[in-house]
Amino acid sequence: MGRVLAFVERDLRKFTRNPVIIFSSVCLPMVYLLVLGNSFQGTVKNLPFAVIDQDHGPYAKRMIERIASIEAGPGTVEHIIMLDAGKAEADVRSGRLKGALIIPPNFSKSVSRGTSPQVGLIVDNTDAISTAALQRVMTEAFTYLKVDAISVRPDRRIPQLRTLELYRKLDYDASIVPGAVIMAIFMGTMTTGAFSVVMDRFQGVHEAYLSTPLTKGELTLAILISGVFVTTLIALIVLGAGIRLTDLEVASGLSAYLAIVMVIMLSAMGLLSMMCFLLARIDHPRIVGIFGGFLNIILFFPSGAVYPIESFPPWLRAFSKVNPESYAVHALKSILFKGMNWSAVRDDLIFLSGFTIVMYTLATLNFKRTL
Amino acid sequence: MSAVVVQDLVKRYGTLSAIDGIDFEVASGTCFGSLGPNGAGKTTLIRILTGLVKPTSGKAIVAGWDVSKKPDAVRGAIGVVSQAMTTDLDLSGRENLDIYARYYSVPSKERRERIAYLLDRVELSDRAKDLVATYSGGMRRRLEIARGLIHKPKILFLDEPTIGLDPQSRRTVWDLLHQFLQDEHLTIFLTTHYMDEADFLCDRIAIIDRGKIKIMDSPALLKESIPGDDIVEIVTVARQDGMVNPPLAEVVAELSAHNFVEQIIQKEEGPYTEGDATESHHLQVYVSNAAEAIPVLMSSLQKQSLKVQSIGLKQCSLEDVFIHYTGRSIRAEEGHKVNFFIGAGVPRRMGG
Numbered sequence: 001m002g003r004v005l006a007f008v009e010r011d012l013r014k015f016t017r018n019p020v021i022i023f024s025s026v027c028l029p030m031v032y033l034l035v036l037g038n039s040f041q042g043t044v045k046n047l048p049f050a051v052i053d054q055d056h057g058p059y060a061k062r063m064i065e066r067i068a069s070i071e072a073g074p075g076t077v078e079h080i081i082m083l084d085a086g087k088a089e090a091d092v093r094s095g096r097l098k099g100a101l102i103i104p105p106n107f108s109k110s111v112s113r114g115t116s117p118q119v120g121l122i123v124d125n126t127d128a129i130s131t132a133a134l135q136r137v138m139t140e141a142f143t144y145l146k147v148d149a150i151s152v153r154p155d156r157r158i159p160q161l162r163t164l165e166l167y168r169k170l171d172y173d174a175s176i177v178p179g180a181v182i183m184a185i186f187m188g189t190m191t192t193g194a195f196s197v198v199m200d201r202f203q204g205v206h207e208a209y210l211s212t213p214l215t216k217g218e219l220t221l222a223i224l225i226s227g228v229f230v231t232t233l234i235a236l237i238v239l240g241a242g243i244r245l246t247d248l249e250v251a252s253g254l255s256a257y258l259a260i261v262m263v264i265m266l267s268a269m270g271l272l273s274m275m276c277f278l279l280a281r282i283d284h285p286r287i288v289g290i291f292g293g294f295l296n297i298i299l300f301f302p303s304g305a306v307y308p309i310e311s312f313p314p315w316l317r318a319f320s321k322v323n324p325e326s327y328a329v330h331a332l333k334s335i336l337f338k339g340m341n342w343s344a345v346r347d348d349l350i351f352l353s354g355f356t357i358v359m360y361t362l363a364t365l366n367f368k369r370t371l
Numbered sequence: 372m373s374a375v376v377v378q379d380l381v382k383r384y385g386t387l388s389a390i391d392g393i394d395f396e397v398a399s400g401t402c403f404g405s406l407g408p409n410g411a412g413k414t415t416l417i418r419i420l421t422g423l424v425k426p427t428s429g430k431a432i433v434a435g436w437d438v439s440k441k442p443d444a445v446r447g448a449i450g451v452v453s454q455a456m457t458t459d460l461d462l463s464g465r466e467n468l469d470i471y472a473r474y475y476s477v478p479s480k481e482r483r484e485r486i487a488y489l490l491d492r493v494e495l496s497d498r499a500k501d502l503v504a505t506y507s508g509g510m511r512r513r514l515e516i517a518r519g520l521i522h523k524p525k526i527l528f529l530d531e532p533t534i535g536l537d538p539q540s541r542r543t544v545w546d547l548l549h550q551f552l553q554d555e556h557l558t559i560f561l562t563t564h565y566m567d568e569a570d571f572l573c574d575r576i577a578i579i580d581r582g583k584i585k586i587m588d589s590p591a592l593l594k595e596s597i598p599g600d601d602i603v604e605i606v607t608v609a610r611q612d613g614m615v616n617p618p619l620a621e622v623v624a625e626l627s628a629h630n631f632v633e634q635i636i637q638k639e640e641g642p643y644t645e646g647d648a649t650e651s652h653h654l655q656v657y658v659s660n661a662a663e664a665i666p667v668l669m670s671s672l673q674k675q676s677l678k679v680q681s682i683g684l685k686q687c688s689l690e691d692v693f694i695h696y697t698g699r700s701i702r703a704e705e706g707h708k709v710n711f712f713i714g715a716g717v718p719r720r721m722g723g
Contacts (some may be wrong), residue, residue, distance in 0.1 A: 013462055014461040017502075213443055255540075370425060
């Protein structure tokens with residue numbers, strides 16, 4: 001064990017003496033949290049949108065008022081009034097506008113007479129998300145258009161929806177804190193563990209320690225320990241910063257803290273072992289860069305950190321079932337957002353443990369003790 | 372007792388034989404040198420002996436253990452200084468030594484004493500706390516030698532220990548190795564392509580070329596083994612007067628006719644001008660009696676209308692030994708390979 005600890009100490013000393021790597025490993029996942037949290041907030045907002053009123057009747061005005069109220073409320077659209085339908089269409093084509101609503105002449109008459117009133121919606125249907133959001137807004141604006149007065153009492157003939165929220169309300173940026181933590185773990189595995197060995201190979205330093213009595217098992221264990229130590233530390237820093245930045249209220253108590261550390265450590269061990277297996281014979285950091293970029297995308301986005309796994313196509317759902325980051329995200333979301341419940345994270349911990357054992361075994365078998 | 376025993380060792384990479392069936396032994400307490408140009412197979416040999424590369428066939432016993440069967444035991448008994456600088460730049464000199472001592476499970480108290488002793492011996496005590504990144508190449512190499520000795524190995528392997536160092540640093544490393552060889556009761560196995568290094572340090576030298584040992588003996592006996600007592604070095608003038616020099620084969624045949632001439636070698640790195648017929652010739656003539664030979668050689672060259680730029684008498688060096696046994700210069704091997712060997716007046720091309 002003395003030899004393993006000596007190797008771990010070497011790795012840790014080297015890591016701590018490289019401030020750029022420390023800074024990148026800690027700060028980049030937090031920047032990711034800020035950027036993704038603010039740019040991709042789960043709901044569509046502020047879509048620029050034109051209204052061309054060719055009717056000028058009372059129902060056209062009511063429709064515009066309803067759009068304005070949606071703008072003031074959920075803020076899905078930002079509308080402007082235009083006169084020229086041709087100009088509006090050109091602006092949609094050029095991307096300056098996401099859509100244009102044309103209220104034709106005699107629209108109000110058609111509404112009052114009940115003769116199938118119609119409005120036109122010009123959309124850039126290459127942007128499916130914006131198009132769907134605009135269609136939702138227009139449908140909402142149509143609802144009760146002809147109702148002159150809204151009853152103060154609920155209409156007992158219409159079924160009422162009552163939503164029971166099991167957990168406290170969560171902002172979108174807070175909801176991606178587990179994703180940021182997983183991103184930090186992934187970045188930790190990219191800058192420690194197997195990456196250190198690849199750098200040693202690249203610089204020729206490995207020839208020296210391969211000439212010593214360090215065994216294959218000791219080397220892979222030392223790589224894993226140093227990587228887990230650094231990665232766990234980075235992930236906990238990112239988690240702490242994420243909680244602070246998003247004002248996230250997390251479950252407190254020893255078992256919750258223990259479970260969070262366990263999930264982070266197991267995720268780090270699994271990913272580090274996987275990287276060790278994949279990079280066991282690589283000798284150029286550029287290949288690590290290529291691998292890293294690829295793995296980050298294919299592991300992170302199907303993990304459920306950003307979109308729910310259930311909405312994926314079947315083949316991607318199947319991949320998520322073997323993706324360690326899916327289990328890590330699920331476990332962290334459970335603990336952070338729903339309170340501590342061991343039974344909710346039991347399957348995640350079992351999968352992450354099994355994944356680590358399999359990957360560590362493969363990494364040890366694949367590790368080359370000779371040059 | 373032999374520290375290293377190698378029997379019919381072969382290492383192939385595809386169809387290329389890096390080591391092609393070599394046998395030798397290294398006596399304990401001696402310095403053994405593997406001398407050869409780049410690509411001769413020296414580094415492959417040292418990597419096999421240190422357990423870093425598996426041989427294709429054959430046997431290598433190091434410190435009493437078969438490298439293929441007991442590599443861990445071998446690694447514990449040897450120290451290695453690789454050709455590339457392998458100390459960690461982000462660690463201090465002392466940390467480098469401390470961590471490697473722990474790889475060899477050197478006990479704590481002994482470790483501290485050994486580190487202090489070695490840092491003192493390699494004159495790095497005052498820089499021990501500095502990061503290796505701030506060291507010069509020579510300092511780093513001295514630290515690597517100290518690291519190789521941190522666990523008091525029986526055998527120290529050094530692969531081109533002074534490559535890339537300035538002359539002063541090279542000399543320091545030589546002195547250091549010489550002292551350690553005496554003080555630590557070590558066996559040293561080194562590879563080098565520097566003749567003077569091998570001459571200074573080694574008790575025995577194996578000249579390796581293309582994976583084979585050409586000759587193996589002490590430096591003195593190797594020098595004695597080549598023909599002739601003296602070497603006369605002749606450089607003829609390149610023709611710039613429209614005339615052409617006689618073909619080299621004719622020149623060699625004329626000179627070889629003398630009884631005192633043992634062998635003639637063309638040195639390919641000699642002066643050279645474009646055009647075969649006008650180029651100068653740079654020859655090494657191995658003769659039994661230089662005082663008698665030089666006037667006769669001059670006369671022969673004049674008879675062939677060759678103008679002599681310089682003629683000199685030189686001591687036999689390992690370079691000459693290498694040329695004699697491999698047919699080419701060790702320095703030329705690093706650059707172009709167009710050269711040939713002429714033995715006793717019979718020109719012949721060297722094969723691959």
